Each structure stands twice: as C-alpha cells, then as structure tokens.
Amino acid sequence: MFRRKIHFVISTLIISDLFLFFALGLLTPLFGVFVLENIENSSFEVIGTATAMYWIARVISVIPLSKTMDLIKGEKDEYYAVVFGTFMMALLPLGYIFASTALHIYMIEFMKGIAGALTVPAWRILFTKFIDKRTVGFGWSFEDFCVGIATAVSAYIGAFIADKFGFDILFVCVTSIGLVAAYFLTKLYREERIRSNKQKIIDMIRSFTPFKIDSIK
Numbered sequence: 001m002f003r004r005k006i007h008f009v010i011s012t013l014i015i016s017d018l019f020l021f022f023a024l025g026l027l028t029p030l031f032g033v034f035v036l037e038n039i040e041n042s043s044f045e046v047i048g049t050a051t052a053m054y055w056i057a058r059v060i061s062v063i064p065l066s067k068t069m070d071l072i073k074g075e076k077d078e079y080y081a082v083v084f085g086t087f088m089m090a091l092l093p094l095g096y097i098f099a100s101t102a103l104h105i106y107m108i109e110f111m112k113g114i115a116g117a118l119t120v121p122a123w124r125i126l127f128t129k130f131i132d133k134r135t136v137g138f139g140w141s142f143e144d145f146c147v148g149i150a151t152a153v154s155a156y157i158g159a160f161i162a163d164k165f166g167f168d169i170l171f172v173c174v175t176s177i178g179l180v181a182a183y184f185l186t187k188l189y190r191e192e193r194i195r196s197n198k199q200k201i202i203d204m205i206r207s208f209t210p211f212k213i214d215s216i217k
Contacts, residue, residue, distance in 0.1 A: 049102070
C-alpha cells in the first residue's frame with residue numbers, strides 16, 4: 001500500500017533525506033563546541049562567521065545553479081546535481097579532522113554552501129516533478145515527518161558519540177551516513193524519465209559549441 005501511494009522517486013528522495021539529515025544532525029548542535037575546543041584562537045565570532053560563510057556561498061550560487069537546471073529540459077541535470085551535491089555534503093565533514101585554524105573552518109563551510117546550493121534546488125525540483133498531485137500534502141508532510149524524526153534522534157546520538165569517542169569519530173560517522181544518503185540517490189537512475197534525456201543535455205552542449213565535437217556520443 002505504501003508503494004502504491006508514493007512514487008519510487010519520491011520515496012527514494014525521502015529515504016535519502018532521512019539519512020542526510022540524520023548525518024548532519026549528529027554534528028549541528030555540537031559544531032560551536034567543536035570550534036571553541038579545537039580551533040586556534042576560536043571565539044563566538046568565529047562560529048558566527050563560519051555560519052555566515054555557508055549562507056553567503058549558498059545564496060550567491062543557488063540562483064545561477066537553479067536557473068541552469070531550469071534551462072536544461074528533463075531530469076538528468078537535477079539527478080547529477082543532487083547526487084554530486086550530496087556526496088560533497090557527506091565528504092566535507094572529514095575536513096574538520098584536519099582543521100586547525102578559523103580559515104580552514106571558513107573554507108569548509110563555504111564549500112558546504114555550494115554543495116547545498118546544488119543539492120537543495122535539485123532535490124526540490126525532482127520532488128515537485130514526480131510527486132502525485134493527488135497527495136501533495138501527504139508527500140511533503142511525510143518528508144517533513146521523516147526529517148524531523150531523523151534530526152531529533154541524531155542530536156542525542158551525536159552528543160553521545162562526541163562525549164564517549166571524540167569529535168574525529170563523530171565526523172567519520174557523519175560522512176559514513178551521508179554517503180548512504182548519496183548512495184540511495186544513485187538508485188534514481190532507474191527512473192525512465194531520468195535515463196531517457198541524456199541526449200537532450202548533449203544537444204544543449206552542442207548548441208553552445210561553435211564547432212562540431214565528434215567525440216560526444
């Protein structure tokens with residue numbers, strides 16, 4: 001019954017989001033503590049600036065990236081954007097293990113902002129295109145329910161891991177679970193509409209190229 005109500009793409013996106021938000025939720029409440037305890041000359045200002053770097057990167061890149069996705073017909077571009085962006089978001093927390101200065105933190109947060117600008121619009125575009133128009137409210141509310149549960153549970157688990165095993169182990173856990181989220185997204189390639197529009201992207205690339213590229217197949 002669950003499968004009849006929710007499209008394969010929608011259920012896959014929700015499951016991926018559940019794992020991704022669980023992964024991010026392990027660290028988010030503890031990020032400030034990590035910075036204060038492990039970064040040279042850290043302060044509340046460093047924490048605030050790091051957060052600002054994330055959002056600056058995201059807001060300056062999200063519109064051009066989203067407009068590009070709108071220009072390319074079909075769902076292939078959104079598929080690659082959400083998969084690549086999720087992989088970035090999963091791998092970047094490993095950088096905290098090697099971070100020692102505020103600049104390192106700013107760079108990681110800036111890259112996370114770009115990853116978010118790739119992932120979030122592409123995810124929303126796919127969700128909007130494939131959701132059953134008869135159950136829009138249920139689809140979005142079920143997504144919100146899963147994200148809420150994942151975030152709530154991971155906040156406690158993240159604190160437990162950091163307290164018992166340290167931040168390095170926590171970062172590895174964040175990345176590992178984030179990679180599971182990215183793996184689930186790769187299953188979207190089974191969808192016919194995503195697999196079938198590869199030629200459309202190639203044709204668009206050719207239209208912007210002043211000469212013929214015979215190697216594109």
